[in-house]
Amino acid sequence: xxxSVLVANRGxxxxxxxxxxxxxxxxxxxxxxxxxxxxxxxxxxxTAVRLPGAAPAETYLRGDLIVKAAVAAGADAVHPGYGFxxxxxxxxxxxxDAGLTWIGPxxxxxEAMASKTRAKELxxxxxxxxxxxxxxxxxxxxxxxxxxxxxxxxxxxxxxxxDAALEGAxxxxxxxxxxxxxFVEPYLEHGRHVEVQVLADTHGxxxxxxxxxxxxxxxxxxxxxxxxxPGLSQSLTEDLYALSVQAVCAVAYEGAGTVEFxxxxxxxxxxxxNTRLQVEHPVTEVVFGIDLVALQIRxxxxxxxxxxxxxxxxxxxxxxxxAEDPAxxxxxxxxxxxxxxxxxxxxxxxxxxxxxxxxxxxxxxxAKAVAHAPTRAEAVRRLAGALERTTIHGPTTxxxxxxxxxxxxxxTSADMDTAxxxxxxxxxxxSGTGDPYAPLAAALADARSRPSRFGGFRxxxxxxxxxxxxxxxxxxxxxxxHTREGLTADGVxxxxxxxxxxxxxxxxxxxxxxxxxxxxxxxxxxxxLTALPRFPDPTTQHAPGSxxxxxxxxxxxxxxxxxxxxxxxxxxxxxxxxxxxxxHKITAPVTGTLTDLPVTPGQQVTVGMLLAVVQLT
Numbered sequence: 001x002x003x004s005v006l007v008a009n010r011g012x013x014x015x016x017x018x019x020x021x022x023x024x025x026x027x028x029x030x031x032x033x034x035x036x037x038x039x040x041x042x043x044x045x046x047t048a049v050r051l052p053g054a055a056p057a058e059t060y061l062r063g064d065l066i067v068k069a070a071v072a073a074g075a076d077a078v079h080p081g082y083g084f085x086x087x088x089x090x091x092x093x094x095x096x097d098a099g100l101t102w103i104g105p106x107x108x109x110x111e112a113m114a115s116k117t118r119a120k121e122l123x124x125x126x127x128x129x130x131x132x133x134x135x136x137x138x139x140x141x142x143x144x145x146x147x148x149x150x151x152x153x154x155x156x157x158x159x160x161x162x163d164a165a166l167e168g169a170x171x172x173x174x175x176x177x178x179x180x181x182x183f184v185e186p187y188l189e190h191g192r193h194v195e196v197q198v199l200a201d202t203h204g205x206x207x208x209x210x211x212x213x214x215x216x217x218x219x220x221x222x223x224x225x226x227x228x229x230p231g232l233s234q235s236l237t238e239d240l241y242a243l244s245v246q247a248v249c250a251v252a253y254e255g256a257g258t259v260e261f262x263x264x265x266x267x268x269x270x271x272x273x274n275t276r277l278q279v280e281h282p283v284t285e286v287v288f289g290i291d292l293v294a295l296q297i298r299x300x301x302x303x304x305x306x307x308x309x310x311x312x313x314x315x316x317x318x319x320x321x322x323a324e325d326p327a328x329x330x331x332x333x334x335x336x337x338x339x340x341x342x343x344x345x346x347x348x349x350x351x352x353x354x355x356x357x358x359x360x361x362x363x364x365x366x367a368k369a370v371a372h373a374p375t376r377a378e379a380v381r382r383l384a385g386a387l388e389r390t391t392i393h394g395p396t397t398x399x400x401x402x403x404x405x406x407x408x409x410x411x412t413s414a415d416m417d418t419a420x421x422x423x424x425x426x427x428x429x430x431s432g433t434g435d436p437y438a439p440l441a442a443a444l445a446d447a448r449s450r451p452s453r454f455g456g457f458r459x460x461x462x463x464x465x466x467x468x469x470x471x472x473x474x475x476x477x478x479x480x481x482h483t484r485e486g487l488t489a490d491g492v493x494x495x496x497x498x499x500x501x502x503x504x505x506x507x508x509x510x511x512x513x514x515x516x517x518x519x520x521x522x523x524x525x526x527x528x529l530t531a532l533p534r535f536p537d538p539t540t541q542h543a544p545g546s547x548x549x550x551x552x553x554x555x556x557x558x559x560x561x562x563x564x565x566x567x568x569x570x571x572x573x574x575x576x577x578x579x580x581x582x583x584h585k586i587t588a589p590v591t592g593t594l595t596d597l598p599v600t601p602g603q604q605v606t607v608g609m610l611l612a613v614v615q616l617t
Contacts, residue, residue, distance in 0.1 A: 006070040009079075017081060030044075067095060077103055088114070117181070122251065145182060175578060223402070240259075253275070280318050314372055327472075332582070342387075350367035435513075469530060499515070
């Protein structure tokens, strides 16, 4: 029987596995890089072991260090989580060879399915050969053989773009997975991404635990998932189950896994088998009323599953909350997460606690929010409402995109496919200035937190107090007065104001504003404001056409032949930054002349650092 589990992972999935282990009475061991020494997963584990030596982004890929940590900490089992080494057969063998229990499938099964190209061969599907691809085959999809999470993936619609897509995908795959192998397959424009959760024990019992729809994807990264997949016919569902069982049997699979398909024209097209737990596993858990991690542990201990899985009940939706900025091409965001709190009634899986720093080394996912209800419509409404009321004080997130997506007619009617965001992203991310009364509420709360030196009011009429805030790229100036009756402002009645709560009456309706301030960052309900000084700081000004680093990262390459004085066209790639395991292209903002290029490949940059200057011609 397992008594102590080391999780060879970090963040949200490590915290989630630890939660189950605690419920089962199993001791927990965390591993961490130097960048993660104060991370939530390291804090909540019973024991934490530092992984020395490697750079933070590579530390969790060091299987030898992780096995050594498990032995040193007295663990008798290792759970790989997902990502990193979770689908690495050599790591699984190393764990077993060290006399530890491996909470996952047999290494041979991982090896057979870890490469998407080999998995397709097992299922009788051939990839496209580069030299034989013609215009008639387009569009095609370039994918990393060892990949996941949308990394190392490119859609190609023109034959002349194929070589560049292959090169970019190889570089990103090598960085993210340590394996630059890629392959090419047909790209179905209007398919749905549907998957089947499987669970198999060591005694030959196989469970197919329903379907999940993961069609809402941006940059091939899943954004919203649900179970069961809506609108599938009974015959198609049975085909999906049969193909999934075929994949399990083909590799003598044991443990939890996921078989993924693209569904188009009423047919299922096999994509891959993930030999691990998936990010979206909670929707299956809440629909079936099970704990997949607990079941993984039972299978690893040799227990037999029941002949049939429990019955599914209701519908579940999961949304992934990311620290990313829609106003800057969805670049990952870093900084302090001051507060993250969701309303009661939904499940929130996260790897962050209040006050934690979101760094540059790892995936920018903050949390997964999951709602369960008797019907799909009720689950969608519950999750959208809960996300809207979730408190997020910290870096910019995709919360507005999630709420708007859940309420979009095409999603509520379950008429969506993997091209959903290609068609609707502009309307779903239209910028707004937030609540028009948020700046006033921020100013009034600030006034209450900084009492007037005149005792709160003046006997003689005076000029109003003025404060300035910025939000969504716009500046707002608000005015208020200290009077004998208290704080006043034109156009509203101030019902109540203190440092954290302001109540305003507007047209006879009272509105509440919860206010929190962290330095110059002010959060009023869901509106983020930046308090501005009375006079601009001249040292923060940059020349027109300046390109500033949108995130901390590393300059991985500069466009070939690019030098100061070169003529560039608007949208032309100038350089590439790598952050959070993804490459981000920095392009010319205008057609003009490159007048400054102060960075070089391999250089580390911070947010706001000057990357290049392009002068308009």
